[in-house]
Amino acid sequence: MFPQRVLSFISIFISFTLSCCIRDxxxxxxxxxxxxxxxxxxxxxxxxxxxxxxxxxxxxxxxxxxxxxxxxxxxxxxxxxxxxxxxxxxxxxxxxxxxxxxxxxxxxxxxxxxxxxxxxxxxxxxxxxxxxxxxxxxxxxxxxxxxxxxxxxxxxxxVPTATESTTLIKICERTILNITDLLLKLRTEVSSLKDTNEILREISEKHHDSARTLKVEGRIPVNEDALSTVKGIIKQKLALSIEIVEARRNKDGGITFETTSLDDKVQIIKAAKEKLRYSKIFLTY
Structure with missing residues (x-):
C-alpha cells in the first residue's frame, strides 16, 4: 500500500508542476x-x-x-x-x-x-x-x-515573454527530472524496507511464544476474568475488533494474552501507542 501512495503523491506533484509551467x-x-x-x-x-x-x-x-x-x-x-x-x-x-x-x-x-x-x-x-x-x-x-x-x-x-517561457520550461524540466530521480530512490528504499519487513516477519513467526504474545498491566480490574478483561480493553479502549486466543493472569497482576496472528499483534501495538499514551494501562511486547 505504501509504494502506491508514494507513486500517487509523486504523480499529483508532477501534474501540479506541469500545470504551473504551462500557464497561458x-x-x-x-x-x-x-x-x-x-x-x-x-x-x-x-x-x-x-x-x-x-x-x-x-x-x-x-x-x-x-x-x-x-x-x-x-x-x-x-x-x-x-x-x-x-x-x-x-x-x-x-x-x-x-x-x-x-x-x-x-x-x-x-x-x-x-x-x-x-x-x-x-x-x-x-x-x-x-x-x-x-x-x-x-x-x-x-x-x-x-x-x-x-x-x-x-x-x-x-503572460510571460518567449524568453521567460523558455527559461520557465527549462526550470520545469529540471524539476521533473529531480522528481523522477527522487521517485526512483523512493522505490529502491521501499523495496528494501519490504524485504526487511519480510525477513523480520519470518524470524518472528519462528518464535511462536513471542510472535503473538502481549502483556497488559497497570490499572486493570483485579477480580474479573482475564480473557474478558483483555477483550474489553481491546474493544473499548483501542476500538478494535480482534480475536484473542487465550489470556492468563500473572502473579504480578498483569495479564498475558495471545493473538491469532502477528498482524493482529502489530495492529494492537499501533492502537495502544496512540490511545493508551496517557492512560494508566500499559502494554508490553
Missing part, C-alpha cells in the same frame, strides 16, 4: 457592480476553454487565505459573454468592503485571482436589478490602497 491564462480584473435595491455582482469575460468560475468572498472581513468565505459559489454556466456571480440579498453601504478571491478552470487547469478588495464609495455606480433594466455604465473597480501605497489586490503576472 491570467484571470482578468473582475467587474464588480453594486445592485439596487440590494446585492452585488462579480463577473469576468468569457475565454475559450473556461468551464468553471468560482467566487469566494466576505463583507467587511478579510479572507483567511483561501477560506470558503460568507459567499462561496461555483458558476458552471456563463451568461452571454460573461461568467457572473450574483447576490441579491446583501445591502451594501458606502465604506463597505468586499474581500474576495476567484478561481477559474480553463482547459482543465486552475487559475486564481488572490487578495481582491473592493470598496463601496459614494460615487460608486448603482445598477438597477430587475427585468428590462440594463445599464450601459461600467462600474468603477477601485482596489483599496495599502499603507505602502501598493494595491492590495494582487493580480497574476502578465
Amino acid at each position: 491564462y491570467t484571470v482578468p480584473e473582475p467587474i464588480i457592480e453594486v445592485l439596487e435595491p440590494r446585492g452585488f455582482s462579480v463577473k469576468i469575460p468569457h475565454s475559450d476553454g473556461i468551464s468553471i468560475f468560482a467566487f469566494h468572498g466576505n463583507i467587511n472581513q478579510e479572507m483567511d487565505n483561501l477560506e470558503a468565505g460568507q459567499f462561496s459559489k461555483d458558476i458552471l454556466k456563463r451568461t452571454g459573454d460573461f461568467w457572473i456571480f450574483k447576490d441579491l440579498h446583501t445591502k451594501l453601504n458606502v465604506g463597505d468592503k468586499i474581500y474576495f478571491w476567484l478561481f477559474v478552470i480553463k482547459n482543465g487547469l486552475g487559475y486564481r485571482y488572490d487578495d481582491g478588495v473592493y470598496t463601496v464609495k459614494d460615487d460608486t455606480n448603482i445598477i438597477p436589478d430587475g427585468p428590462g433594466q440594463e445599464s450601459t455604465i461600467r462600474p468603477i473597480f477601485e482596489p483599496t490602497i495599502g499603507p505602502n501605497a501598493e494595491h492590495t489586490t494582487k493580480v497574476a503576472n502578465d
